[in-house]
Amino acid sequence: xxxxxxxxxAITRRELTRMIxxxxxxxxxxxxPLFCFVFFxxxxxxxxxxxxxxxxxDCDNSSISRMVIRNLDAFQQTDLRxxxxxxxxxxxxxxxxxxxxxxxxxxxxxxxxxxFEQAKVSFYTNATYLVPASLLYQDMTKMSEYASAGVSRxxxxxxxxxxxxxxxxxxPIQIDMRAVHNPMLNYSIYLSNTLLPGVLALIIxxxxxxxxxxxxxxxxxxxxxxxxxxxxxxxxxxxxLPQTLVFMLMSMVYLVWLYxxxxxxxxxxxxxxxxxxxxxxxxxxGFALFICSAVPSLRWSxxxxxxxxxxxFPISGLSFPVMGMPPAIxxxxxxxxxxxxxxxxxxxxxxxxPLHYSAAPYLALVSFIVLPLVDVWLxxxxxxxxxxxx
Amino acid sequence: MTSNWFKEMLLVSVQxxxxxxxxxxxxxxxxxxPVLYPLLYAYLYNNENIREVPxxxxxxxxxxxxxxxxxxxxxxxxxRIVAHCSDFEEAQEMIRNHMAYGIIYVPAExxxxxxxxxQATVNLYCDMSGLxxxxxxxxxxxxxxxxxxxxxxxxxMGGISQHEMNVNAMPVEYDYVTMYNPRSGFCTxxxxxxxxxxxxQTLVLGITLLAGTEREERQKGINLVGxxxxxxxxxxxxxxxxxxxxxxxxxxxxxxxxxxxFHLPQMWHPHDLIQxxxxxLLASIFFAMTISFFVRERESCFLLFMFMSVPLLxxxxxxxxxxxMPGFWKAFSCLFPSTFGINGYVRMANMGATLHEVRRECxxxxxxxxxxxxxxxxxxxxLYRSTHMPDFKYMSKAAIERFRKRIGR
Numbered sequence: 091x092x093x094x095x096x097x098x099x100a101i102t103r104r105e106l107t108r109m110i111x112x113x114x115x116x117x118x119x120x121x122x123p124l125f126c127f128v129f130f131x132x133x134x135x136x137x138x139x140x141x142x143x144x145x146x147x148d149c150d151n152s153s154i155s156r157m158v159i160r161n162l163d164a165f166q167q168t169d170l171r172x173x174x175x176x177x178x179x180x181x182x183x184x185x186x187x188x189x190x191x192x193x194x195x196x197x198x199x200x201x202x203x204x205x206f207e208q209a210k211v212s213f214y215t216n217a218t219y220l221v222p223a224s225l226l227y228q229d230m231t232k233m234s235e236y237a238s239a240g241v242s243r244x245x246x247x248x249x250x251x252x253x254x255x256x257x258x259x260x261x262p263i264q265i266d267m268r269a270v271h272n273p274m275l276n277y278s279i280y281l282s283n284t285l286l287p288g289v290l291a292l293i294i295x296x297x298x299x300x301x302x303x304x305x306x307x308x309x310x311x312x313x314x315x316x317x318x319x320x321x322x323x324x325x326x327x328x329x330x331l332p333q334t335l336v337f338m339l340m341s342m343v344y345l346v347w348l349y350x351x352x353x354x355x356x357x358x359x360x361x362x363x364x365x366x367x368x369x370x371x372x373x374x375x376g377f378a379l380f381i382c383s384a385v386p387s388l389r390w391s392x393x394x395x396x397x398x399x400x401x402x403f404p405i406s407g408l409s410f411p412v413m414g415m416p417p418a419i420x421x422x423x424x425x426x427x428x429x430x431x432x433x434x435x436x437x438x439x440x441x442x443x444p445l446h447y448s449a450a451p452y453l454a455l456v457s458f459i460v461l462p463l464v465d466v467w468l469x470x471x472x473x474x475x476x477x478x479x480x
Numbered sequence: 481m482t483s484n485w486f487k488e489m490l491l492v493s494v495q496x497x498x499x500x501x502x503x504x505x506x507x508x509x510x511x512x513x514p515v516l517y518p519l520l521y522a523y524l525y526n527n528e529n530i531r532e533v534p535x536x537x538x539x540x541x542x543x544x545x546x547x548x549x550x551x552x553x554x555x556x557x558x559x560r561i562v563a564h565c566s567d568f569e570e571a572q573e574m575i576r577n578h579m580a581y582g583i584i585y586v587p588a589e590x591x592x593x594x595x596x597x598x599q600a601t602v603n604l605y606c607d608m609s610g611l612x613x614x615x616x617x618x619x620x621x622x623x624x625x626x627x628x629x630x631x632x633x634x635x636x637m638g639g640i641s642q643h644e645m646n647v648n649a650m651p652v653e654y655d656y657v658t659m660y661n662p663r664s665g666f667c668t669x670x671x672x673x674x675x676x677x678x679x680x681q682t683l684v685l686g687i688t689l690l691a692g693t694e695r696e697e698r699q700k701g702i703n704l705v706g707x708x709x710x711x712x713x714x715x716x717x718x719x720x721x722x723x724x725x726x727x728x729x730x731x732x733x734x735x736x737x738x739x740x741x742f743h744l745p746q747m748w749h750p751h752d753l754i755q756x757x758x759x760x761l762l763a764s765i766f767f768a769m770t771i772s773f774f775v776r777e778r779e780s781c782f783l784l785f786m787f788m789s790v791p792l793l794x795x796x797x798x799x800x801x802x803x804x805m806p807g808f809w810k811a812f813s814c815l816f817p818s819t820f821g822i823n824g825y826v827r828m829a830n831m832g833a834t835l836h837e838v839r840r841e842c843x844x845x846x847x848x849x850x851x852x853x854x855x856x857x858x859x860x861x862x863l864y865r866s867t868h869m870p871d872f873k874y875m876s877k878a879a880i881e882r883f884r885k886r887i888g889r
Contacts, residue, residue, distance in 0.1 A: 114776070118783040129791050132806060139804030158652065184659070185833035186840070187823060190801065199652075208646055210653045217661035218830040220669045222801045224615055230656060231622050242651065258598040262632040263549070263625045266601050267618055272608040277800065280611055289787050296783050304779075389505045392782045400517075403790060404524050409799075410666050411610045414530035416523065436609040443576050 101317050101328025105301070109332065115301075118293055119333070123340050126289040127347055130282045137276030141169035142222045145192035147180045148173065152200035158211060162193060162233055167225045184214070190222040191215035221277070271355050271440050279354050283439065284408040284432045286344045287367065291374050291428050292399030294337050298378035299395050301329065302469070303388035311473035322470035326462075330375055337375075341367035349439070357442025366434040366452070373427040373458035380461040383469040402428035430454045485714055492718025493725075499690065500726065505778070509686035514678055514730045521674050522742045528665030532560035533616040535582040536571045539564060543591035549602065549624060553584065558620030575605075581613040582606045584621065594632065660745070660831045671744055672829050673798040673822045675734040676760070679727065680818040681789055684768040687723070688781035691772035712860040716769075716853075723765045731757055739829065747832035755835050756824045759845035763817035766852030773859045796822035820844045 109115040146162075148155050163170045172189055174180040180192045194212040202209035213230050215223040246256040257264075272279050305311040318325035345363055349356040356363065378395055385391040404410060405419065406429040412420055423429045430451040437448040500506045539546050554561045562580050565571040571583045585603040593600035604621055606614045634645040661668045735753065739746045775781055794800055795813035802810065813819040824841035827833035835842065 114780045114783055118787075122784075122787050126787060126791060129809070130794070133794060133809050134800055135806060136804065139801050141803075142801060143803055181659075182837060185827055185831050186837040187827060190803075203651060206644070206647055208650065208653050210655055212655040212657060214657045214659050216831070217658035217664045218669060218826055219798065219801060220661075220664065220666070221799060222803075223658065223661075223664065227656065227658075228618070230654065231619070231626075233654070254598055258593070258596070258600075259633070259636070261599060262594055262629050264599050264601045265604060265618075265621050265625050267604045267606065267614075267621075269608050269614055270605055275611070275614070277611070280608065285790065289790060292787055293783070296786065300779065300783055307779075388779050389508070392779060393508060396782055396786050400786070400789060401520065404521065407610065409610070409612075410525060411530050411612055413533075414527045414612075414666075416526065419524055436607075437576075440608060441576070447576055 097318055098324055098328040098331070101314070101325060102331050104314075104317065105329050106332050108301070115297070119297060119336050119340070122293055123286075123290050124343070127286050127344050130285050131278060131347065131352055134278035134281065137278045138167070138274060139222060139225065139277075140167055142167055142191075142226060143172065143189045144168050144170050144226065145172035145174055145180050145183060145189045146170050147175070147177055147192060147194045149176075149197040150195050150199040154200040154203055155195045158195065158199075159193070168229050180214075184216050189216075190219055191226045271357065271442075281408060282348065283354065283435055284406055284428070285403070286348065287341070287370060287431055288399075288403050288406070288408075288428050290337065290340055290344065291370065291402060291431075292396070294333075294371060294374040295378040295381075295395040295399050296392060297333060298330065298375050299382045299388070299391045301333065302326075302379070302382050303391060306386075306473060307388055315470065315473055320470075322466055322473075326379065326466060326469070330379070334371060334375060337371045338368055341371055354439070356439050358438035358445075362434070362438040362445060362448070366431055366438065366455070369452065369455040369459070370427055370431045373430070373455040376459040376461045377427060379469075380465060383462060383465045383467075383472075386468070386472040398426065402426040405429060406432040408432055424454065427455060427458050430458075485711065488711065489714040489717040489721070492715050493721040496690075496719050496722035497725070500686075500722065503690075503693070505689055506686055509682045509689065510726050510730070513682050513685075515733060517678050518671065518675055518734060518738050522667060522671050522738065522744075525665075525667035525670060526742065528663055528667050530612050530616060531557050533558060533582065533613050533620075534560050534562040534580040535584055535617060536563045536565050536574050536580045537561050538566075538568050538571050538583060538585045540588040541586045541590040545591045545594060546586040549586065549628060550584065552624045552628070553621055556620040556623060558616040575607055581609070582617040584617075597636075667742065668744055668830065670798070671742070672739075672826045673793060673796060675738070676821045676825050677789060677793055677796075677818050679730060679734065679761075680764040680767070680792075680816070680821065681785065682730075683723065683727065683764045684771055684785050685781050687765070687768040688772040688775040688785070689778055691769075692775045692778040692781060695776060696778055712857065712863075716857055716860050719769070720762075720765055724761060727761055727765070731761070735825070735829070745830045747830065748828040749834065752835040752838075753825075753828055756821075756828060756838060756842055756845075759842060759849050760817060760821040760824070763845045763849040763852060764821070766849055766856050767817050769856040770852050770859065773863070792816055792818050793822075795819055798822055798826065814844065815848075817845060817848050820848070 109119075146159055148159065159170065162168065168191075170193070172180075172183065172192075174183065174192070177194060180189070180194070183189050184192065192214055194214060196210065196212075199209045199211070213226075215226045215230075217223045242260055243256050246259060247253070251259065269275055305314050314329070315322070315325055318328065342364070345360065345367060348354045349360060349363070377398070378391075381394050381398075382391040385394060405412070405415075405423045405426050407413075407415075407423065412423050412429075415423070433451040434448045434455075437443045437451075438445075500510060537550055539550060550561065553559050559582075561584075563571075563574060565574065568583070568585065571580075571585075574580050575583065583603075583605040585605065587601065587603065590600045590602070602621065602625065604617055606617050608614065630650060637645055658664055735748075735757070736746070738744075771785075772781075775784065795809065795816065796819050797805065797813075805813075820841040824838040824845070827838055827841075
């Protein structure tokens with residue numbers, strides 16, 4: 091037992107010196123994740139884009155059309171800062187990326203309203219940019235009720251209706267939308283919680299594969315196995331350990347950054363998320379070891395892990411729900427550790443459910459950890475026979 | 481003299497092409513990834529939108545009006561009612577088990593309030609694990625409420641003509657048009673951006689892989705400064721020709737064939753698109769060549785650049801609007817060709833913008849191309865003519881002698 095411990099220790103020490111010698115490790119394991127952590131949270135600092143630039147084409151130029159415009163401008167997310175003379179001008183501004191949407195008030199608005207005809211105001215958004223477009227849409231739907239109600243409300247109040255009665259007349263059914271646990275629709279809460287671990291996940295897989303396979307490439311695999319007395323489990327354990335510790339530290343950094351410093355919703359308490367993050371680190375290392383044992387080529391196993399890491403962003407369902415994807419992909423999504431982490435995050439940090447609701451994804455992460463036990467013996471064989479070719 | 485220089489350049493480019501064709505790693509980046517990744521992404525998002533988001537209902541009112549509201553909501557394409565629960569706790573339990581993503585709660589006094597002529601409220605609760613659920617549930621129920629409000633108002637006024645009732649209920653009608661992406665589809669929104677990003681990223685990965693290989697060979701003393709002594713400018717030109725040839729094919733595939741396959745909008749004019757693609761390709765290639773100088777090993781490019789894909793996508797402003805970005809990140813994003821490439825291409829392909837409307841992006845791309853070309857040339861001159869090459873210390877004495885002789889020092 092003693093001998094084994096010291097062997098593992100020796101391999102770990104050897105790994106540490108390897109890591110320090112190559113700047114790529116430092117850059118990739120520490121600088122890159124830190125950059126991404128800061129990047130995503132500061133990029134979406136406010137959480138909700140305010141004052142999205144929008145425009146108005148007022149062909150009517152009457153007091154009524156100006157009143158409508160004033161009403162529209164009052165909303166938080168829209169900033170009607172540009173006025174255009176014609177539809178073509180506004181469309182050109184949209185196409186050159188100056189505005190995300192514009193109102194079009196046709197000629198004859200005041201004429202129609204005075205003649206007791208129904209007037210029409212059109213609102214155009216640029217749905218190529220989906221987020222600003224849907225925010226503008228939300229403002230606009232609220233607006234369409236309030237703006238026309240605003241006119242009539244004054245009349246009703248003057249006629250002696252109470253405020254309650256007036257609103258009951260103007261808007262009989264009111265929708266009260268509650269965005270549970272993210273009431274401000276904070277975009278950063280919704281994305282950063284999975285993007286940060288996602289970037290780390292990609293890096294973990296790549297570093298694991300890289301560090302194991304460079305032994306083969308540099309021809310030091312024999313020395314590495316000798317140090318472990320030909321015990322591949324011990325060799326892998328000693329090698330992975332320092333990385334595991336660094337990555338766990340990085341997970342703690344993003345947990346503290348998100349939930350401590352930025353105070354993102356954490357309704358479950360921190361422990362379930364710490365557990366999930368640590369399991370995620372181990373699961374990714376397990377998965378990467380599984381791949382690099384099965385695919386005895388640095389380049390191809392790196393490519394596979396890259397594919398997995400990059401695909402895990404869309405497939406975890408953080409922006410486009412998995413239920414909207416083709417059925418084959420829905421089944422496949424279970425094989426992505428990040429997807430499991432996302433499911434845990436939703437149940438735990440966001441919704442604060444009791445732990446047993448997320449038992450399945452926790453277990454799934456654990457099964458990723460034991461995955462390399464299946465094929466790590468292959469790695470030993472390759473390590474003894476490998477010749478690097480490209 | 482000029483023809484000599486030109487010959488040298490062509491030789492370098494032929495040699496480079498050979499290298500690419502022989503190296504499976506490079507073929508992976510230059511051909512397989514640009515072909516397969518967009519296919520995968522387009523397949524993932526092919527449904528464009530989510531429809532029929534499962535919701536549960538707690539109808540404490542149980543009146544004909546509340547039932548009308550609910551059945552109309554169920555009839556919208558956005559919402560599907562999967563269960564009627566007797567109380568709120570039961571509904572929440574279904575949300576916890578991910579059987580539904582929202583609750584429509586109709587309070588007991590709903591129809592009474594309406595009968596009194598007061599405002600009645602319908603409460604919606606939405607699971608915030610995805611913003612699209614929120615959008616679907618919100619827009620579905622809002623549509624129904626707007627429609628029912630109109631009917632209720634009209635029935636209360638009574639007695640006047642249909643036309644007058646319409647006008648009274650809604651003096652100003654609002655019309656909502658989603659331009660350029662009428663279905664608000666996810667595929668249409670994201671894939672064009674990803675196509676451009678993939679081109680830049682595979683170029684960076686491929687070219688750094690090549691540079692890493694060359695560097696490793698130099699360390700081993702196999703291949704010092706290319707197989708023959710080409711002038712740095714011809715090396716630069718030759719390599720560029722080779723990459724441009726490969727990526728012209730990739731561009732044809734990504735910007736013409738793939739969008740056709742997946743019915744993505746293609747509103748560009750060939751003439752305009754080519755004029756945008758030229759600076760974009762050049763800027764990406766020179767950017768990659770500059771970056772490649774900093775890579776020491778063949779495979780470390782994966783580790784150093786893959787993670788940047790997601791930040792780069794966000795920097796382009798395709799998801800998070802650029803108008804709401806902090807100034808620092810806006811300035812930082814100007815370093816990368818993808819920022820302008822994505823914006824330019826998306827506007828041309830999805831919105832039918834002309835070259836005139838993307839001139840800002842075009843100018844930026846040309847500026848980047850010029851900047852990165854000059855850095856690349858400077859690096860090549862240093863790399864190919866200096867005895868203080870970064871890996872000089874690794875060379876054997878004989879190798880250094882050979883090298884010295886070759887550059888005539």
